[in-house]
Amino acid sequence: MPSYTAPAKDMQFVLHDLLEISTQDVPGYSDMDAEFTGAIIDTLGQLATEVIHPLNMVGDRQGCTLENGVVRTPDGFKDAFDQLRDGGWTALDAPEEFGGQGLPYLSYTIAGEILSASNMAFNMYYGLTHGAASAILAHGTEAQKAKWLPKMHSCEWTGTMNLTEPHAGTDLGMMRTKAVPQTDGTYKITGQKIFISAGDHDMADNIVHLVLAKIEGAPEGIKGVSLFIVPKILVDDEGNLGARNGVSVGKIEEKMGIHGNSTCVMNYDGATGYLLGQEHKGMRAMFTMMNEARLGVGLQGYAQSEIAYQNALAYALDRLQGRDVTGVKNPDGPADPLIVHPDIRRNLMDQKSFVEGARAFTFWGATMIDRAHRLEDKDADGLISLLTPVIKGFLTDKGFEYATAAQQVYGGHGYIEEWGMSQFARDARIAMIYEGANGVQALDLVGRKLAQDGGKHVMAFFEMVKTFCKENDGDEMKGFVAPLKAASKDLQAAGMYFMQNGMKNPNAALAGSYDFMHMMGHVCLGLMWARMAKAAMEGLKKDGADRDFLEAKIATGRYYMARQLPATAMHLGRIQTGPETIMGLEATAF
Amino acid sequence: MPSYTAPAKDMQFVLHDLLEISTQDVPGYSDMDAEFTGAIIDTLGQLATEVIHPLNMVGDRQGCTLENGVVRTPDGFKDAFDQLRDGGWTALDAPEEFGGQGLPYLSYTIAGEILSASNMAFNMYYGLTHGAASAILAHGTEAQKAKWLPKMHSCEWTGTMNLTEPHAGTDLGMMRTKAVPQTDGTYKITGQKIFISAGDHDMADNIVHLVLAKIEGAPEGIKGVSLFIVPKILVDDEGNLGARNGVSVGKIEEKMGIHGNSTCVMNYDGATGYLLGQEHKGMRAMFTMMNEARLGVGLQGYAQSEIAYQNALAYALDRLQGRDVTGVKNPDGPADPLIVHPDIRRNLMDQKSFVEGARAFTFWGATMIDRAHRLEDKDADGLISLLTPVIKGFLTDKGFEYATAAQQVYGGHGYIEEWGMSQFARDARIAMIYEGANGVQALDLVGRKLAQDGGKHVMAFFEMVKTFCKENDGDEMKGFVAPLKAASKDLQAAGMYFMQNGMKNPNAALAGSYDFMHMMGHVCLGLMWARMAKAAMEGLKKDGADRDFLEAKIATGRYYMARQLPATAMHLGRIQTGPETIMGLEATAF
Secondary structure: OOOOOOOHHHHHHHHHHHOOHHHOOOOOHHHOOHHHHHHHHHHHHHHHHHHHOHHHHHHHHHOOEEEOOEEEOOOOHHHHHHHHHHOOHHHOOOOHHHOOOOOOHHHHHHHHHHHHHHOHHHHHHHHHHHHHHHHHHHHOOHHHHHHHHHHHHOOOEEEEEEOOEOOEOOOHHHOOOEEEEOOOOOEEEEEEEEEEEOOOOOOOOEEEEEEEEEEOOOOOHHHHEEEEEEEOEEEOOOOOEEEEOOEEEEEEOOEOOOOOOOEEEEEEEEEEEEEEOOOOOHHHHHHHHHHHHHHHHHHHHHHHHHHHHHHHHHHHHHOEOOOOOOOOOOOOOOOOEHHHOHHHHHHHHHHHHHHHHHHHHHHHHHHHHHHHHHOOOHHHHHHHHHHHHHHHHHHHHHHHHHHHHHHHHOHHHHHEHHHOHHHHHHHHHHHOOOOOOHHHHHHHHHHHHOOHHHHHHHHHHHHHHHHHHHHOOOOOOHHHHHHHHHHHHHHHHHHHHHHHHHOOOHHHHHOOHHHHHHHHHHHHHHHHHHHHHHHHHHHHOOOOOOHHHHHHHHHHHHHHHHHHOOHHHHHHHHHHOOOHHHHOOOHHHO | OOOOOOOHHHHHHHHHHHOOHHHOOOOOHHHOOHHHHHHHHHHHHHHHHHHHOHHHHHHHHHOOEEEOOEEEOOOOHHHHHHHHHHOOHHHOOOOHHHOOOOOOHHHHHHHHHHHHHHOHHHHHHHHHHHHHHHHHHHHOOHHHHHHHHHHHHOOOEEEEEEOOEOOEOOOHHHOOOEEEEOOOOOEEEEEEEEEEEOOOOOOOOEEEEEEEEEEOOOOOHHHHEEEEEEEOEEEOOOOOEEEEOOEEEEEEOOEOOOOOOOEEEEEEEEEEEEEEOOOOOHHHHHHHHHHHHHHHHHHHHHHHHHHHHHHHHHHHHHOEOOOOOOOOOOOOOOOOEHHHOHHHHHHHHHHHHHHHHHHHHHHHHHHHHHHHHHOOOHHHHHHHHHHHHHHHHHHHHHHHHHHHHHHHHOHHHHHEHHHOHHHHHHHHHHHOOOOOOHHHHHHHHHHHHOOHHHHHHHHHHHHHHHHHHHHOOOOOOHHHHHHHHHHHHHHHHHHHHHHHHHOOOHHHHHOOHHHHHHHHHHHHHHHHHHHHHHHHHHHHOOOOOOHHHHHHHHHHHHHHHHHHOOHHHHHHHHHHOOOHHHHOOOHHHO
């Protein structure tokens, strides 16, 4: 049976040694000192270890069932959800006026890693609610906020996002769900939505669906799409639950993983809906949710890699198989533990250096969201907008890759479901697909974000890397700064190639978009590792330093810089071969 | 629902344009002209399309069940197995004196791709039998061969390989299964084996288990292991089935994939066994099976990628989503097909260029096996021994990677089981693990095979690449020869690094073994692509050439050379950073 322990020491290092959050000028950060964040991590970590993680395999085995229109979640989910709700964990970063604790978004990210790593399918019920509540907070009227948010923040009511239809996934302009205006200002919503995570379940009194639909007579395509609040059960102005709305579950999808989450086909049959935000501006409102959701999905990617790594490491330390070629390490046993073998170590170091780098990158991203929201910092807003597709695309691709690598450490046992390693990989797989498949993330990055605001944000990013390298060009940091410089230079060369060739032929840029996304991911993790190494080196100079931890941190960073970062040269080489080898073949010649 | 069509045109190109098999001097090859191989591919292909592939998803959904000690295979498996057997497909390459058709091993490989791609779990019942029969053929007495082989070649009786025990996987020396000699020359076998593919089922009259065990008083470790034939049902000297042997199924494992194959825990309780080969030389006998099995597993890797690619391509041509940024391609439809998008094409070209290269590599490998067996060609034997871990490790890693990439083309539908794309990835995953996890393949390659016979075979490999490059250094082949030269140079530099550093510190070589295996895989596929391009260019000069096919072949090769082969530089860079970043961390500091 696998297990999970919140990586408290590493989280605290990122928060306080790397990001130094409690001295940042973001409102609310001064309260988040090491004691406070330590308490969050320890308390929630205990709930995750003892209650939520033990349900991870239960959820995978049982899945959700639909009987007589009612969705049942796996045994134990409801009780655990009650504990999550009663502990106040679902309202950490919600505004106090709507029942929340008013903490920064970063608190949600810290909790999110713990919850997602320990049980991804379970945590999605809350995660979707958080996203839907954010959209209502950003685009709702005061009356809407007052009506829906407090119950959503407490997760007494949960939320969903309804975008996809059978024939309309990425291309939402083709959607057919209709909204017919009523004389009372409401709309009747009719249509079918698919792939609705947490679409229905038995853990909340109501479900607040956010549904994209086209108002009769709306413009064609994506510009005619509006967003609606469509509750499962109608709510009167005093907040009392009333009649069932015209919303039903068509079926629960059978998926590769995240079986504990009910992925539903949702049917809307003249259901009452309330316009959220402006008519025909539904995509704008939905993007509020989607950007946040994309960060959350990037987090899911590395969180599955984190728990897979924890278990792979435990197995590598415990399982006796073969002998160290340089000399027996466990003379009293029949064999040495797996971890003596160089290729097992290579595999573990790949995982460890990715997960720790990804955590730093994601937490850093969360601080940018707080800066953008709490300080109205436009630069931070632009930078996180640029980096969102990288966090989503790169961290989920690598998260899956390393969850799979962790499975490999177990040999044949990794393929047997009772050991739990298969589930981490199967669950992680969805993160590469939903909230915009990773190819779409690459398109967003290269086709939109690079040029946003005249390329200002990507230039600021390069400037940031350059400044860091200049300020840290001493001998001590050489093993970090030199590779970071080289990788950043590769990335700039790729951007230059796109500028020079993409205007004439957009395919010259788009054919290289996936490679670019991965290059940028490596540069971001390289920057994180260089900064973490610097923080660790400074930490080592202090009295009472945790030398073992800090030295391991530096060693792990050296691994990433030496063995992962040079991938940028390969990606650049691919990009510079141009689009011809990709676009040349006629579709019929494949 | 997914579908499968045997890639007849591409297989024929590899067999006759690339390998020119019917003019090779291998006994039996002269019969294998294009008409003959075409008939194999078409006839078996039809059975695969119409009977075997439609059971692929059935097998995944139903799995195998154990009731009252009896294993039931999924609905339809038994009938399909009868058709496979009755068609003579299970005895293509078996010797005529034991009921086979006496065709070269290559015929087994051609059939193996078709069977494995269309239904991997189903084909394993036959594949294991083939491996077990090979071991009996190589190491059995004449009486043993006469007794067991004819029924195994017809698959009236199937076979298994029993190596792993709960505490002994890669490290077989720790096994505990015991063999006690009896006065009649037989042995009583007692112990438990796990992960036994096709361990029991309802499709054959008997099952012939090959079991590794230690004879009482044998030397410690791997040198005390012997191999035994242990039938499920005892067989008298006239070949009549008698009493049940002391063999039973403990349970069927629940796995990530290949659910249609019964992976059993096998219990041997004083079961009667017959020594196969010499006492304490069981590993040698087992390796006959394992080398062949490893080639078969490499084939499974790319075969799953092949069927996944076929279905991803069909979806990319059919699914309308978004518009070509350079101009609408499907003005009469609501959107353009997915294949207009550069990143979808990048993904499809990755898959296509891998699968076609892997097919060429594997078929070429099969010709080396035929040369080794039928001509006693020591060079071919040495070369295939060197390349076996590359075929197994590289083709299964990439096969899984691209089966996963094919899933991505489907977006959300790729994660839903009813579309079938998840199964290809889940089934492909095991190929990276069994018959020696891929890390063990890398160890075998770098730790054993490079230095085998004084490094003669790896030098011959480099010489072959060099000669090809020298003979084809004209302008026409420049786009192929230059990258191949560069990649081969990288590979040689890595080998040189190992030689210079590995003697002092074996970890310097072993820490780079995985990267080396991948480099070598790329060089092999690069060589295959260069040769295929040359064959295609020559083909284009002939009257009546299939220009569309041959031009697509060259274009696909250019893609591989431009975008995949340069990965060797990254792997070399990693190797040359040395083992310190991998071996430096104390086990307790992970």
